[in-house]
Amino acid sequence: MAGEAGKARTVLLATEKAFAAAAVTKIEDVLKAANYTLKKLENYKSKDDLLAAVADADAMIIRSDIVDQAVLDKASKMKIVVRAGAGYDNIDLKACEGKGITAMNTPGQNANAVAELVFGMMIVSARNNFDGTSGFELVNREIAFYGFGAVARAVHKLAQGFGMKSFAYDPYIPADKIKEMGAEPVATVAGLFEHQYVSLHVPLTDETKASINKDLLGKMPKGGTLINTARLEVVHEADMLEAFS
Numbered sequence: 001m002a003g004e005a006g007k008a009r010t011v012l013l014a015t016e017k018a019f020a021a022a023a024v025t026k027i028e029d030v031l032k033a034a035n036y037t038l039k040k041l042e043n044y045k046s047k048d049d050l051l052a053a054v055a056d057a058d059a060m061i062i063r064s065d066i067v068d069q070a071v072l073d074k075a076s077k078m079k080i081v082v083r084a085g086a087g088y089d090n091i092d093l094k095a096c097e098g099k100g101i102t103a104m105n106t107p108g109q110n111a112n113a114v115a116e117l118v119f120g121m122m123i124v125s126a127r128n129n130f131d132g133t134s135g136f137e138l139v140n141r142e143i144a145f146y147g148f149g150a151v152a153r154a155v156h157k158l159a160q161g162f163g164m165k166s167f168a169y170d171p172y173i174p175a176d177k178i179k180e181m182g183a184e185p186v187a188t189v190a191g192l193f194e195h196q197y198v199s200l201h202v203p204l205t206d207e208t209k210a211s212i213n214k215d216l217l218g219k220m221p222k223g224g225t226l227i228n229t230a231r232l233e234v235v236h237e238a239d240m241l242e243a244f245s
Helices: 021-033 047-056 069-074 093-098 111-126 150-161 175-180 237-244
Strands: 010-015 037-042 059-062 080-083 102-105 142-146 165-169 197-200 225-228
Touching: 010 021, 010 047, 021 037, 037 047, 047 069, 069 093, 093 102, 111 150, 111 225, 142 150, 150 165
Parallel strands: 010 037, 010 059, 059 080, 080 102, 142 165, 142 197, 197 225
Antiparallel strands: none
């Protein structure tokens, strides 16, 4: 929308899983200041609802909502799609390119929220879902990160506060940089699974899809815990079920 300031614009907020109310209020304030119209499609249940809503939208804000060729074909006025989060696996980038639509994301913006989710699940697990039985403390436990981007580093910061020891593997970050950030670098993905907690923070790519398989899961120590706040598809589901059997 650059170079066309002052024109009337409609921004569609399309979220199958709605943002927190406070976040929506901030979006409303920004768009009001820009004199843009906000159209909300929250907690929708059918793709048909999304197809109808995009028809008059100039821009769209989404979360993990699927923006594919079918959606873009209905969005004749669309100029930009912004994903609130990291990655583009839910956006058809080729279709966007074909229609001259810009696709953007916001990596790191939800890092703290995801980090708190990771720790919330760890605490619940360590305390046996608060069922009254004895659990264990997290202090001096080990957590290993597959991917050491913004979210993983936010989890690492919390882990330091809990007195945990951090390990990390990231093919795009040199080992010395990982060490500078306070985690012990690990040479391979397999090496991560020697530790009690393994937290996944990788995008969904051809390389990572279904990459967490029975061979890796079988390396985990007794009582080991896999935490996936990345993408569902990076875990080989059939192998995971076999590991549980």
